[in-house]
Amino acid sequence: MKTMNVGLIGFGTIGSGVVKALRSKRSALREKSGIDIRIARVCDKDLKTKRQVKVDKNLLTGSIGKVLYDPKIDIVIELIGGIRPAKDIVLEALRQGKHVVTANKALLSEAGSEIFSLANKLGLCVGFEASVGGGIPIIRSLKEGFVANRMDLIYGIINGTSNFILSSMTEGGHGFKEALAIAQANGYAERDPRLDISGMDSAHKLAILTALGFGLFVKPGDIYTEGIEDIEAGDIQYAKELGYEVKLLAIAKRAQDMLELRVHPTLIPKSRLLANVGGVYNAIFVKGDLIGENLFYGQGAGAKATSSAVVSDIISIAKEAASGAKVEQCAPFVKDVNGAKVMGDVKTRYYIRFSAIDKPGVLAKISGILGKHRISIASVSQKARKTAKIVPIVMMTHEALERDMAKALKEIDGLSMIKKRSVRIRVED
Amino acid sequence: MKTMNVGLIGFGTIGSGVVKALRSKRSALREKSGIDIRIARVCDKDLKTKRQVKVDKNLLTGSIGKVLYDPKIDIVIELIGGIRPAKDIVLEALRQGKHVVTANKALLSEAGSEIFSLANKLGLCVGFEASVGGGIPIIRSLKEGFVANRMDLIYGIINGTSNFILSSMTEGGHGFKEALAIAQANGYAERDPRLDISGMDSAHKLAILTALGFGLFVKPGDIYTEGIEDIEAGDIQYAKELGYEVKLLAIAKRAQDMLELRVHPTLIPKSRLLANVGGVYNAIFVKGDLIGENLFYGQGAGAKATSSAVVSDIISIAKEAASGAKVEQCAPFVKDVNGAKVMGDVKTRYYIRFSAIDKPGVLAKISGILGKHRISIASVSQKARKTAKIVPIVMMTHEALERDMAKALKEIDGLSMIKKRSVRIRVED
Numbered sequence: 066m067k068t069m070n071v072g073l074i075g076f077g078t079i080g081s082g083v084v085k086a087l088r089s090k091r092s093a094l095r096e097k098s099g100i101d102i103r104i105a106r107v108c109d110k111d112l113k114t115k116r117q118v119k120v121d122k123n124l125l126t127g128s129i130g131k132v133l134y135d136p137k138i139d140i141v142i143e144l145i146g147g148i149r150p151a152k153d154i155v156l157e158a159l160r161q162g163k164h165v166v167t168a169n170k171a172l173l174s175e176a177g178s179e180i181f182s183l184a185n186k187l188g189l190c191v192g193f194e195a196s197v198g199g200g201i202p203i204i205r206s207l208k209e210g211f212v213a214n215r216m217d218l219i220y221g222i223i224n225g226t227s228n229f230i231l232s233s234m235t236e237g238g239h240g241f242k243e244a245l246a247i248a249q250a251n252g253y254a255e256r257d258p259r260l261d262i263s264g265m266d267s268a269h270k271l272a273i274l275t276a277l278g279f280g281l282f283v284k285p286g287d288i289y290t291e292g293i294e295d296i297e298a299g300d301i302q303y304a305k306e307l308g309y310e311v312k313l314l315a316i317a318k319r320a321q322d323m324l325e326l327r328v329h330p331t332l333i334p335k336s337r338l339l340a341n342v343g344g345v346y347n348a349i350f351v352k353g354d355l356i357g358e359n360l361f362y363g364q365g366a367g368a369k370a371t372s373s374a375v376v377s378d379i380i381s382i383a384k385e386a387a388s389g390a391k392v393e394q395c396a397p398f399v400k401d402v403n404g405a406k407v408m409g410d411v412k413t414r415y416y417i418r419f420s421a422i423d424k425p426g427v428l429a430k431i432s433g434i435l436g437k438h439r440i441s442i443a444s445v446s447q448k449a450r451k452t453a454k455i456v457p458i459v460m461m462t463h464e465a466l467e468r469d470m471a472k473a474l475k476e477i478d479g480l481s482m483i484k485k486r487s488v489r490i491r492v493e494d
Numbered sequence: 495m496k497t498m499n500v501g502l503i504g505f506g507t508i509g510s511g512v513v514k515a516l517r518s519k520r521s522a523l524r525e526k527s528g529i530d531i532r533i534a535r536v537c538d539k540d541l542k543t544k545r546q547v548k549v550d551k552n553l554l555t556g557s558i559g560k561v562l563y564d565p566k567i568d569i570v571i572e573l574i575g576g577i578r579p580a581k582d583i584v585l586e587a588l589r590q591g592k593h594v595v596t597a598n599k600a601l602l603s604e605a606g607s608e609i610f611s612l613a614n615k616l617g618l619c620v621g622f623e624a625s626v627g628g629g630i631p632i633i634r635s636l637k638e639g640f641v642a643n644r645m646d647l648i649y650g651i652i653n654g655t656s657n658f659i660l661s662s663m664t665e666g667g668h669g670f671k672e673a674l675a676i677a678q679a680n681g682y683a684e685r686d687p688r689l690d691i692s693g694m695d696s697a698h699k700l701a702i703l704t705a706l707g708f709g710l711f712v713k714p715g716d717i718y719t720e721g722i723e724d725i726e727a728g729d730i731q732y733a734k735e736l737g738y739e740v741k742l743l744a745i746a747k748r749a750q751d752m753l754e755l756r757v758h759p760t761l762i763p764k765s766r767l768l769a770n771v772g773g774v775y776n777a778i779f780v781k782g783d784l785i786g787e788n789l790f791y792g793q794g795a796g797a798k799a800t801s802s803a804v805v806s807d808i809i810s811i812a813k814e815a816a817s818g819a820k821v822e823q824c825a826p827f828v829k830d831v832n833g834a835k836v837m838g839d840v841k842t843r844y845y846i847r848f849s850a851i852d853k854p855g856v857l858a859k860i861s862g863i864l865g866k867h868r869i870s871i872a873s874v875s876q877k878a879r880k881t882a883k884i885v886p887i888v889m890m891t892h893e894a895l896e897r898d899m900a901k902a903l904k905e906i907d908g909l910s911m912i913k914k915r916s917v918r919i920r921v922e923d
Contacts, residue, residue: 097826200785202639210631213515213805355802356629359792373784376642397526
């Protein structure tokens with residue numbers, strides 16, 4: 066039986082999960098793949114903290130070089146996260162002729178193009194199933210399962226923290242801050258939750274899905290990104306009355322030869338499966354010219370689900386490496402769009418809530434300004450007054466240009482009869 | 495660039511879809527895989543009927559031997575369906591050193607064990623992504639994505655025809671026959687719909703999922719299979735009132751060291767995503783020890799979705815074959831259960847509807863018999879009288895043994911106060 070040696074860099078929660086899985090599943094994996102996966106080295110700067118799993122002292126090291134420059138090691142598993150020093154580790158591992166498996170979405174979204182082209186040049190593999198959607202096999206499906214498709218659309222609920230918070234606001238009627246505190250108390254949100262609730266984590270993952278689905282590499286910083294911090298319980302309630310749920314959606318949508326790329330809270334019709342994905346779960350909706358509509362649902366995070374993805378990459382790479390085959394391309398990125406659309410050019414429907422003084426003529430004034438900016442109203446309802454004299458007016462619009470909407474809202478918010486900044490949430494039907 | 499030659503056997507709807515996809519996607523597939531896929535031969539006994547796609551006359555043949563014995567052909571694509579002559583074709587193709595791609599669920603469920611062991615012995619691949627779930631990449635996910643998991647459960651809505659009929663009964667309030675006629679008029683049911691509505695097609699697919707998920711090969715005839723023919727609109731309505739939807743579910747569920755295998759109409763709580771899968775769509779719910787709960791949703795049939803799956807297999811096999819690698823195992827079947835449980839030993843909750851004469855003592859009599867057979871009642875409601883003197887009594891039970899339930903119902907249906915055979919539908923929560 067062939068043997069493949071793996072070296073882990075990063076022995077935190079995920080790293081411990083991977084060690085545990087490789088060890089407890091060793092014989093089953095041997096039977097399934099015909100290869101014996103051996104943990105040759107585990108590296109972490111912290112060698113003192115007790116882990117959920119015991120590792121032989123001889124295998125433990127604090128020196129990255131002991132993994133990168135060990136000729137026995139075939140596959141390097143990078144699980145430290147972040148850009149530095151992960152990027153140097155991954156590139157150097159490739160230069161040393163080693164395959165790489167990584168769960169690092171920040172790194173791949175920032176430097177994926179560089180990493181993959183080096184891997185392709187050297188005939189090596191970079192496995193990254195764990196970088197998006199945890200245990201959901203979305204990367205493999207886009208790479209292989211849907212290889213014959215021209216993708217039209219990828220929608221993702223790909224941040225469990227945000228989805229938990231929005232679900233808890235929806236079901237429990239909590240405000241954002243309260244829901245965040247509940248998420249933190251349950252271990253579903255970090256003490257510093259900014260990466261998740263700002264939408265940035267979703268943007269990282271969307272950049273990876275975009276590279277795979279459309280062959281386009283974009284920096285996450287170039288993706289229009291809006292988080293869930295400003296969502297109010299009232300808007301979730303109003304949306305519900307209109308038949309919608311509010312979800313933080315990462316969107317890559319083909320529009321002629323261009324691609325719309327954006328991350329923002331989104332109204333999704335309740336009748337859609339995606340709208341019914343609650344709690345910390347992730348879901349990715351994919352539309353292709355042959356498959357039509359497909360949806361994947363599962364745990365997007367956690368040591369177990371993530372280690373399932375990491376191990377699946379290890380096995381795939383090990384099988385390929387053990388067969389002696391030359392890797393032609395570790396991942397197929399075939400560009401089939403011209404580029405990303407400017408956000409101002411995006412057209413969607415909108416949910417808008419105005420906070421207006423309750424007096425005659427307000428609605429006429431607002432709709433006049435919207436009309437001037439080519440925005441037509443699909444429905445409008447005036448909600449029960451919340452505070453003295455200020456009344457929420459909730460509107461759904463027909464499709465309108467982002468640019469026009471921005472101008473209209475700026476003008477409306479400048480009116481003396483408008484007492485708070487208007488809220489607008491985009492709609493995907 | 496390397497070239498791989500494929501020979502198609504079966505030029506019907508799916509075959510035409512595959513030819514169309516391979517041709518229109520040729521350059522994109524070349525870019526993605528580094529391999530040029532050439533259609534070397536297309537075989538069908540009917541060479542006269544006009545197809546949706548034109549094929550050069552020189553490529554068309556009525557002789558299977560022209561594909562099987564053509565040394566240029568690397569991959570044989572079997573798309574004729576059924577056991578004979580498909581089985582001989584697949585086995586002979588392997589003996590001739592050719593890889594095989596097939597969408598034939600009847601064949602694989604009946605003779606998968608024989609076919610895969612020959613392929614493994616010869617170092618060849620059999621691709622069968624298209625055999626279950628159409629465009630849903632479930633085969634690849636079970637084989638590779640979830641390789642590290644010990645599977646606990648696979649639930650599938652894997653027959654689009656039945657799901658369409660049940661959805662149309664649910665939404666339109668139609669009776670079974672009416673809903674079947676609508677399905678036929680829409681091209682979602684065959685003129686002879688027995689294979690689909692009897693649950694047999696689902697049993698075929700369940701046998702394939704069971705081999706992959708649990709390493710157990712069972713003949714579809716050995717799977718307890720109940721179709722949707724006896725479902726009445728009233729039961730769907732009562733189930734709805736109780737918070738459930740009725741779906742035809744194919745179930746493979748680990749129970750200690752044994753596996754429960756069954757196909758039958760099932761009450762699923764409305765809160766579950768699976769319950770919300772409507773129309774001709776398929777969905778497969780998978781639970782593993784690392785991934786937790788995963789769900790796949792998509793088009794389970796149709797020329798486009800199926801051809802997407804066939805082409806994905808062609809590309810995977812072509813890449814492997816072109817790399818010169820020796821295929822160690824075309825699919826990993828590692829048996830991790832002792833066998834299939836006898837249906838009588840299965841425990842579930844039940845929905846039961848009795849048709850009783852409306853007189854005192856009926857309920858006492860029924861619940862007495864249930865109690866005698868160790869079946870305890872979770873809820874009971876007497877519905878408005880439908881016909882003179884006969885009243886439907888709807889019950890939900892706690893978990894009970896299939897064997898006990900069968901005995902209890904037999905005894906109850908023998909009572910003079912029971913006027914029609916009682917209806918029982920199993921529940922999965």
